[in-house]
Amino acid sequence: MFKKILASVGIGAAKVDTVLETEHLHPGQKFQAQIVIRGGDISQDISGLELALMTQVKVTRDDEEYFSNHVIDRWRIGESFTINPGEEKVIPFEARLHSETPITEINAGYNHSHVWLETGLDIDLAMDPTDKDLLHIYPNEAVKTCMQAMQKLGFQLVKADVEQGYLRARDFQSVSGCYQELEYRPQSRSLFGLQEVELSFVPEAHKTHVLIELDRAFRGDGYVDLTIEHDHVNLSQLCDQLERLFS
Structure with missing residues (x-):
């Protein structure tokens, strides 16, 4: 007993x-x-x-x-x-x-x-x-390339954490009840007036969605997004896409 x-x-x-x-x-x-x-x-x-x-x-x-x-x-x-x-x-x-x-x-x-x-x-x-x-x-190829593009554009990854909640955009929505935020800051001069950029990813089987929060010095916060097809991952093209979204 x-x-x-x-x-x-x-x-x-x-x-x-x-x-x-x-x-x-x-x-x-x-x-x-x-x-x-x-x-x-x-x-x-x-x-x-x-x-x-x-x-x-x-x-x-x-x-x-x-x-x-x-x-x-x-x-x-x-x-x-x-x-x-x-x-x-x-x-x-x-x-x-x-x-x-x-x-x-x-x-x-x-x-x-x-x-x-x-x-x-x-x-x-x-x-x-x-x-x-x-x-x-480890990141999938789309996420890894996106992180490389941020570095090539002059941003440094300073913080990463996981937040409670869901991500929603026009063409996608997260389902796990949590999302990761990667916080970037310009390494030198403020590109396009950006003080901070936060990236969150919603991967699917054949593509990865990216929700981007932009913190500008004079215009406040705003959101943009893009989708990376897994069979069309290209560093140079992704740099161009991000530059257009940031401008």
Whole structure:
């Protein structure tokens, strides 16, 4: 009975560990993993497993800002089973990252973009043991080229974070409940009177939408957008497009 009480508060309970084939991924990419469940000190009934793709978002509410964990996507493995003491069970898992997964591998002065995979066991009468696996998310070719174009136009990436909410433009809308902002500032003189440019991306299967917030010295904030077709990614053309939007 004492072991059952301990297991109910997570002491001596079953453990879960998700072993990813690779932690280095792109938004929208398929990934494979092995979910390893190891039995604790007593037999326990597992009602299922849940995996969640997580990030940390900045929440602005009542003139207050704070960070909160946000679920981008989740998957449930509903198989029920019993795990015995010392037993090890391995469940193969495959899924696709959400296309709006924030990029973490960014060379910015301040980068508060974090993504991880969280795995939990649904154990009757027990606390939910969890496993967290940090992911390294890289930009797709369209986003990477857009970032190169900003640098070529004389802008420096100074900040990256993830905000709570949705992006909406005439031809696209985000769906994940969060969006990433890349904040750029002119490296020297203020190009087109711009003090700051913020880029947010909404990738789809064959194209990536870009919402751009422009902060001008005398005209205030404004928004423009463009769409990059994945089979027509060209650095020189993208520089020209951005220059036209900024002018």
